[in-house]
Amino acid sequence: MSLVNTKKMLEQAFEDGYAVGAFNINNMEILQAVINSAQKNNSDVILQVSKSALLYAGPKYLKYMVQAATEETNINVALHLDHGPDFETVKLAIENGFTSVMFDGSQLEYKENIRQTKRVVEFAHEKDITVEAELGKLAGVEDEVNVSEKNAMYTDPDQAVDFVEKTGIDSLAVAIGTSHGAYKFKGEAKIDFDRLKLITQRLEEAGFKKFPIVLHGASSVEPECVEICNQYGGKLSNTKGVPNKILKEVAKLSVCKINMDTDLRLAMTAAIRKFFALNPEKFDPRGYLGEGRNLIEKIVDNKIKNVLGSVDSSKLQKVELM
Numbered sequence: 001m002s003l004v005n006t007k008k009m010l011e012q013a014f015e016d017g018y019a020v021g022a023f024n025i026n027n028m029e030i031l032q033a034v035i036n037s038a039q040k041n042n043s044d045v046i047l048q049v050s051k052s053a054l055l056y057a058g059p060k061y062l063k064y065m066v067q068a069a070t071e072e073t074n075i076n077v078a079l080h081l082d083h084g085p086d087f088e089t090v091k092l093a094i095e096n097g098f099t100s101v102m103f104d105g106s107q108l109e110y111k112e113n114i115r116q117t118k119r120v121v122e123f124a125h126e127k128d129i130t131v132e133a134e135l136g137k138l139a140g141v142e143d144e145v146n147v148s149e150k151n152a153m154y155t156d157p158d159q160a161v162d163f164v165e166k167t168g169i170d171s172l173a174v175a176i177g178t179s180h181g182a183y184k185f186k187g188e189a190k191i192d193f194d195r196l197k198l199i200t201q202r203l204e205e206a207g208f209k210k211f212p213i214v215l216h217g218a219s220s221v222e223p224e225c226v227e228i229c230n231q232y233g234g235k236l237s238n239t240k241g242v243p244n245k246i247l248k249e250v251a252k253l254s255v256c257k258i259n260m261d262t263d264l265r266l267a268m269t270a271a272i273r274k275f276f277a278l279n280p281e282k283f284d285p286r287g288y289l290g291e292g293r294n295l296i297e298k299i300v301d302n303k304i305k306n307v308l309g310s311v312d313s314s315k316l317q318k319v320e321l322m
């Protein structure tokens with residue numbers, strides 16, 4: 001099956017109250033694990049690649065690996081640029097068959113973010129490529145967020161409307177309390193649900209009905225994987241992710257795309273650490289990379305089936321081939 005953009009898959013997700021998983025890939029095993037799981041569950045899926053992953057694997061390798069992985073599938077798969085930092089990277093991704101891009105101008109001054117995002121939208125839409133952009137700043141664990149800091153960092157609902165109006169983007173990544181990596185919260189995990197609801201309400205009032213929201217930094221940092229890492233020589237302490245319960249709730253609301261990378265990295269590392277510790281005499285990479293692939297598939301399976309709710313989403317709608 002050919003790749004599709006994210007337009008219809010996110011619309012359907014909003015309509016039916018689930019979210020599509022966006023999983024970061026950068027090598028063959030991770031890609032296979034994600035695709036196997038999505039195919040098994042008849043689920044739409046977004047394969048996403050960051051700029052550093054593009055540099056690591058090479059755009060051509062990624063392009064043809066994804067082509068190989070999707071040739072035999074009958075699900076909707078989008079290939080998406082994650083956190084595109086500039087126009088050149090967006091262009092490189094599109095030239096290499098990506099069907100969706102994120103331009104991340106969240107660190108730019110607001111007007112400049114609008115200007116650069118709009119340029120990306122004009123370029124991408126001409127080729128039927130969907131565009132995601134970000135407004136607000138994702139906090140890290142070191143950031144103790146009080147109310148005024150929250151207002152400064154988190155996505156402002158009125159500004160979100162202005163941003164969507166002026167840029168013409170297809171989906172909006174918001175800052176509502178999550179952050180990238182394995183250390184997301186010091187104490188209890190807290191997400192600003194009221195802000196999320198208000199963003200969607202303001203968008204609806206402005207005529208953007210059912211506008212897809214994207215949640216970055218959404219790994220749950222599965223304790224099972226952290227424990228395996230630590231049992232076999234790892235040193236990961238005070239890790240904390242977004243609980244699956246919270247992800248389930250936002251998926252029922254306006255969040256239609258949920259981004260996960262850290263969970264896959266931890267699964268791969270846990271499986272490899274364990275394999276090395278238990279098989280010190282073995283040195284065939286297929287042994288340990290295969291174990292990594294198996295554990296990632298298990299983690300992705302659990303997300304699709306028990307958290308995102310996207311099982312059988314590909315059956316609900318067959319998106320036109322690109």
Ligand code: G3H
Pocket residue numbers: 024050051052053082083180261262
């Ligand atoms: O949001 C960032 C993703 O986890 C990608 O990270 O730039 O290390 O590939 P990366």
Ligand code: 13P
Pocket residue numbers: 024082083179180181182215216217218219220259260261262263
């Ligand atoms: P995690 O670090 O929580 O996996 O977030 C990944 C992400 O947002 C990729 O864009």
Ligand code: ZN
Pocket residue numbers: 083180216217259
């Ligand atoms: Zn992200």
